[in-house]
Amino acid sequence: MKKKGLLLTIMVLLTLALLAAGCGGEKDSKDTAASGSGGGDTIKIGFLGATTGDQADFGSKTLAGMKMAAEDLNKEGGVLGKKIEIVEEDHGSKLSEGVNVVQKLINRDKVVAIVGDPTTGITKAVAPIAESSHVVLLSAGAVGANVVNTEDGKLREYVYRNTLLDAVAAPAVVKYLAEELGWKKVAIVTTKDLDYSVGLTKIFKKALADNGIEVVTEETIMDKDRNFAATVTAIKPHQPDGIVFTGYYTAGGLFMKEVKKQGLDINMVGGDGLLGSTLWEMGGEAVNGSMVYCGFEADPSMAQGKTKDFIERYSEANNGEMPNMFVAQGYDAVMMLADAIKAANSDDPVKFKEEIKKLKNWQGVSGTITIRENHEPLKSPVYLLEVVEGENGQQFKVKAAIPVEG
């Protein structure tokens, strides 16, 4: 028994030594970080997202948009005379590391706001931390329920998002499909492992039923699937008028390629998860005619002002690649925060969060945003875009602008 007791003591000591080593090692970097913000010449905004792992594509795009916004702001002398600094941290697409990252950003880097995560899941997981630490969390991608409010419906004071609210946009688009395009029966394809897609499918199904469009078959895929031969072969005998695809652009483009390859002459419609030039990089000619709805005119020929300038500059810096919704929302998130900080004349989250609540008809590159009383964003009008063959290859063209109201 004595032996065991001693062993236990050793174990405890060993663990404690490790903990001490851990804390000691990290204290140094903490000091330098603190002195950075203590100087008061920068405003730190944290990036929460993945640059490695499964969700790296979404995270790195959001980050690209954020960096572009910070550059633009700093070129004009920053905000309140201070430079905007983006503190990037990668959570490797892991939930547990996402929580670590938020704690680090808040407690060590002393950020005033965090932009992220592109997925609803991690945003939901970290929202209570931001709320209790009084740091603004602005998600540039979370679309699911219970993000800006708790599970029991209580509004969060520090958590916002700037995404397009599908619950409002999708029904408007479905109405258009039924009335203008005369669709009567559709196939729904859900990406089962994406919270975005599962949520959007629910909204679409209700809207389709309300507008008298029949769902002839429901198929499910996974976001990392690249082979859709079997799924498309299963859809084929149902002969739908179109496909409602609720997933992201990579799978969407490849899915359409397979659809056309198997000789089905129908188009797909989907949410802003499909928005991006990746859609035709993957799908080629097969995505011509595919429709995507989003909150801004992602059509280089029609876009004006800010949006046009944003699209052009991003394409120039990225070999002609069009900014997708993650880039646009990442850009807008930083800009929204900057405007709120300016309006409050303070970079104290307690003060400038009040200004975020007041944003009305705020002109961003991803649309005109109004934060409603329930803290949810509203983007109106919703643009239905179509992929067409343009002068410089494929591009989106505005097919319809549908006004929506919450």
Next chain:
Amino acid sequence: MFEQQIINGLTLGAVYALIALGYTMVYGIIQLINFAHGEIYMIGAFVGVMMVTILGQGFFVSIIAAMMVCMILGVLLERVAYRPLRKSTRLAALISAIGASIFLQNAMMLWKGPQPVGFPQVINDAIYHIGSVEVTKVQLIILATSAVLMAILNYIVKYVKIGKAMRAASQDYDTASLMGININRVISFTFAIGSALAAAGGVLVGIYFNTVEPLMGVMAGLKAFCAAVLGGIGSIPGAVLGGIFLGVAETIGIAAGFSTYKDAIAFSLLIIVLLFKPTGLLGKPIQRKV
């Protein structure tokens, strides 16, 4: 429609089989689950894309180049990450393999970015009708290329000296080395061949799915490993049989409406087979000396 799904499944299965061969050969000789094999397949696919987009080469040159690059990479991988651990426990070698796999994935992600890259069209696709079944040209090319590569492998293993040495080493490692077989050479050669086949699989998949990405090797590698175990690990015909079996089963599963359970289908099949035939379909029973 059923026949159509069989064709889809066969094509997928042929690719699983190409990757599974690398697992099975390596396992046959050094009893190592080479978890970085999926990454070799991924790198092969990327080399293929680069040959087409940067150097403007056609299908044939691209696939050969990818195979050559991965051969070297495979041999290098074995030298660096596995050879120093040959006398260690199998779990140690396994962890080293997982480490190598994480390293290669992230190296590619740093270089090419995390987003998927489209595979340019190198083959003008066409559809042929055989009875009620439609076969695309790409599917035919995948089936034909896989068949040719497997025939070459079969020839090497059966009739070429180094191939015979491989078989000897896989039967009895120690005796083979006592008989004057240079085990290190045999192992290097095994990695080279296995990696070349995986690279070919990578390029074929890139063409078939129109896309390559840094994490494509993870699930494909795992499934191919399943195929190898299913067929009887260490057995070359077993890997081919396992790959095709898995490809067809998975496709039929999706067609029957179980697409979200797709990843579970491969493993369920594997478990069922192993419970009844603990060494796989064509595996030899394990003989234990007491």
Next chain:
Amino acid sequence: MSAFLESILDPYYIQVLTLLGVYIIAALGLNLITGVTGMFSFGHAAYFAVGAYGAAILTVKYQFPFYGALLAGGIMAALAAVIIGFPALRLTGDYLGIVTLGFGEIIRVVFLNLDITGGALGLAGIAKESSIVLVYTLVLVTIYVMYALQNSRFGRALVAIREDDIAAEAMGINISAYKIKAFAIGCFFAGVAGALYAHLLLFLNPTDFGFAKSFEFLCFVVLGGLGSIPGVILGTSVLTLAPEFLRSLSDYRMLIYGALMVLMMIFRPNGLLGGVDLQRLVFKNKYKSQAGRSTAAGG
């Protein structure tokens, strides 16, 4: 105690260290299965997930008290282990490994498709219950139980099975019964750790419990030193804290992490503390004669 720790450590350290504690409990469970008994298990994350989801569903949807749910999470994981173990444990070596990996993936896919788990939408609204004090208290309990087990008749039987199962059977050990028991106990701790994890992160998502996490647990155990309790704790600490320490390398972080794993295995193939007998190091004098004898025999 909690308040005291919170006053000296900032929430970031508390978060990282609490998570480390949770992983230590799960890794010690796996150590009993793989390190002590020698059964390959490549699907430990699945039992972790069963515990996490089981406990979280109980507290969120059925208003179960937390401590009850914690225990229930462990029991559910152990039950899952028994159900899976009965057919699977007839296999040995890599075959057992691959079958456990398969079961792990199947459990993840099932969680993705069930309604009660929320599927891809995840399970939210879990209350924060796992404090650093509670987690480390349970770590100590786990360490104590593991030592007690390893030094009991039961533990010695498990080691005998690892070293030579045929000889062990000949000595009258009912190997399948022992294997199932060891598997269930190991998974029980994974389940308890999972329940703590759920009440620490407050949100669960099936993609978080894939085979990558299973391999992570396996790495904790192998890298620390199979069968060595201090080794497992060290291995878990190194591998859990490394990604946090490597943050300054930003994009190169995971690249270095992978390379580190290969290098550590090459230089310490038996794990960081594999082959190091702490007991012997500390009680040098007492064991001197025995130690001398065993080296002589070994040489």
